[in-house]
Amino acid sequence: MKAELVDVNETRKSLSIEIPSDLVDAEIERIARDYSRKARIPGFRPGKVPSRVVRQRYKDQILHDVAHEMVPRAVDAALREKGLEPVSSPDIREVVVEEGRSLTFTAAFDTLPPFELGDFSTVALTRKSTAVSDDALNDALQRLRERAARYDVIEDRGVVDGDVVTVDIDRTDATGASDAHKDVAIELGAKANPPGFDDQLLGLENGAVKSFSITFPADYPNGELANTSVSYTVTVKAIKRRHLPELDDEFAKDMGEFENIEALRTRVRADLEHEATHTVENELRGELMKALASRVPFEIPESLIEREIDRRLEDFASRLMQQNLDPRQAGIDWAAFRESQRAVSKEAVGGALVLDEVARKEAVAVSDEEIEQEIGRYAERTGRSAAAVRATLEKEGGISRIYAGLRREKSVDHVMARVTISGE
Numbered sequence: 001m002k003a004e005l006v007d008v009n010e011t012r013k014s015l016s017i018e019i020p021s022d023l024v025d026a027e028i029e030r031i032a033r034d035y036s037r038k039a040r041i042p043g044f045r046p047g048k049v050p051s052r053v054v055r056q057r058y059k060d061q062i063l064h065d066v067a068h069e070m071v072p073r074a075v076d077a078a079l080r081e082k083g084l085e086p087v088s089s090p091d092i093r094e095v096v097v098e099e100g101r102s103l104t105f106t107a108a109f110d111t112l113p114p115f116e117l118g119d120f121s122t123v124a125l126t127r128k129s130t131a132v133s134d135d136a137l138n139d140a141l142q143r144l145r146e147r148a149a150r151y152d153v154i155e156d157r158g159v160v161d162g163d164v165v166t167v168d169i170d171r172t173d174a175t176g177a178s179d180a181h182k183d184v185a186i187e188l189g190a191k192a193n194p195p196g197f198d199d200q201l202l203g204l205e206n207g208a209v210k211s212f213s214i215t216f217p218a219d220y221p222n223g224e225l226a227n228t229s230v231s232y233t234v235t236v237k238a239i240k241r242r243h244l245p246e247l248d249d250e251f252a253k254d255m256g257e258f259e260n261i262e263a264l265r266t267r268v269r270a271d272l273e274h275e276a277t278h279t280v281e282n283e284l285r286g287e288l289m290k291a292l293a294s295r296v297p298f299e300i301p302e303s304l305i306e307r308e309i310d311r312r313l314e315d316f317a318s319r320l321m322q323q324n325l326d327p328r329q330a331g332i333d334w335a336a337f338r339e340s341q342r343a344v345s346k347e348a349v350g351g352a353l354v355l356d357e358v359a360r361k362e363a364v365a366v367s368d369e370e371i372e373q374e375i376g377r378y379a380e381r382t383g384r385s386a387a388a389v390r391a392t393l394e395k396e397g398g399i400s401r402i403y404a405g406l407r408r409e410k411s412v413d414h415v416m417a418r419v420t421i422s423g424e
Contacts, residue, residue, distance in 0.1 A: 003078035010298040011110050013084065017074050019103040027066050028055070028099055035062060055099070067097045067105075075107050084111055088303035110301035117357060120418040123291045127284050127423050130276040132269050140268050141247060144255065151240040158203040159239055161188050165201055166238040174228040183237065194230075195220070201234070208236045288415065293350030300349055308345040309338055355411040362414060366406045374402050 002018040035054045055062065075090055086109035095105040151164060159165055164187045172178045188198045200212045211233040220226040245251045252264035313334070317327040358364065372386070375393070379386040393399050 001074055001077065003074075003081060005082055005084075008108070010113055011301045013109055013111055015075070015078050015082075015090075015107045015109075017078055017105055017107065019070055019074055021100055021102045024066065024070070024097065024101070024103045025099060027070055028062060031062050031065050031069075032058075063097050063099075067095055067103065070103060071095065071105060074103075078107070084109075086110060087112055087301060088307070110303050112301070112353065113298060115297050115357065117354065117361065118295055120415050121420055123288070123415075123419040125284055125287050125291070125419055125421045127421050128280045129423065130273055130280050132272040132276060136272060137265065137269050140272060141265065144268070145244045145247065145251070148251070148254065149242045149244050151242055154239040154241055155206060157239075158205045158208075159188065159201045159236070161198070161202070162241070163188050164240045164242060165204075165236060166240070167201075168235040168237060170233040172231040173225075174230065187242075194225075197232075200232075201236075204234075204236050206236055206239055210234055284421070285412065288412070288419065289351035290347060291419075292354040292415070293347045296350045296353055300346055300353070304349045304353075305342065305346050308349050309341050312341050312345060313338060352408065355408045355415070358411040358414055359407050362411075364407055364410045364414065366403050366410070370406055371399065371402055374406060 001020065001023075004016040006014040006016065008014055029051070032051050032054050035058050036051060071092060075092070079086065088110050090107040090109040093106050093108070095103075097103045154163065164185055166183055166185050169181045169184055170178065171181070186193065186197075186201070188201060194214050195217065196214050200210065200214075204210060211231070213229050213231045215229045216222075216225040216227065218227045245254070247261055249260040252258040252261045255264055258264040258267065316337075320327045320330055375389050376386050379389045382389070390399075393402065
């Protein structure tokens with residue numbers, strides 16, 4: 001077998017491979033004999049069909065099988081001979097296979113050359129503060145008050161600003177199309193209300209019916225409604241007023257096992273600090289990955305970028321389905337969305353390549369015990385047994401992904417211990 005290597009660029013390689021005709025003919029003969037044993041051809045007893053007849057009748061299938069058998073083996077042998085490790089499946093093209101001739105084809109693939117990591121102490125990162133301001137704490141407490149708000153039914157007056165009104169709405173747009181909505185809750189003063197809609201409800205009492213029209217301005221965000229008039233008939237069915245609880249000890253006790261409002265404030269601040277720490281660490285990691293990606297001295301193989309884009313799109317589609325949304329009916333321009341992921345995917349791949357190089361040069365390893373612990377954590381999150389999770393992972397080839405992920409996390413720790421981190 002002859003194998004000629006061509007360097008397309010630093011990472012892209014192409015092998016031109018030629019398998020001698022005697023080996024090809026021997027493989028053709030072997031496969032033809034197998035066809036002879038199985039062939040059912042009128043005029044011949046089963047297993048007694050002459051090889052010549054079989055080769056003529058099943059020529060295309062036999063040659064296809066020959067290529068299917070010989071090409072992968074030849075590629076593997078050539079890669080071992082050249083000492084190459086592809087990062088993606090070779091792209092096989094220009095296959096020529098005929099009886100009496102050498103089998104020739106080309107195999108293009110991507111590789112990763114070794115590279116120097118450099119001095120990580122020159123990487124400068126900034127860790128943001130995790131301190132929680134009083135304003136942030138007060139905002140969080142206000143959100144708790146709003147979630148705990150009660151709504152009192154109003155029966156002795158008409159609608160005033162700030163009320164929550166339950167209405168039936170009959171609506172007719174500028175084209176004459178009509179629709180009806182029952183038991184719609186409208187909070188007067190909400191930004192989502194059509195311009196001038198609230199004013200039409202002011203003073204209406206329970207049971208009142210009113211018809212009116214609203215003209216939407218030319219710059220209205222919803223272009224379909226801009227500069228058009230819509231007619232409404234509303235029937236008031238209930239008037240309610242929202243009341244927020246006071247931030248006092250009773251409120252704290254209603255929120256859980258808190259003795260007083262100070263205990264609740266302490267807990268909320270601690271929760272905010274924990275969330276801030278998680279956010280800051282994620283941001284710091286993202287900053288690190290950008291810095292690492294910039295250290296890759298060669299053009300990142302497109303196959304790796306495309307693979308990362310595929311992974312991100314699959315993850316996004318999976319999240320949509322978890323929300324009972326059909327990705328095909330979500331109105332998403334998938335081509336545009338795919339392109340929007342290219343830059344961040346390239347960055348992610350670049351950072352991962354550096355981490356993998358760190359793992360190789362520093363002999364970073366992951367123990368079986370660490371893998372079992374990770375499987376156990378996943379099992380706990382999903383409510384399944386560790387044995388069931390492991391069985392699924394083994395079936396899907398997921399153990400190697402866990403190993404690679406844990407090894408990269410260790411590599412992150414290795415790098416983080418050497419970079420320069422300053423605080424705000």
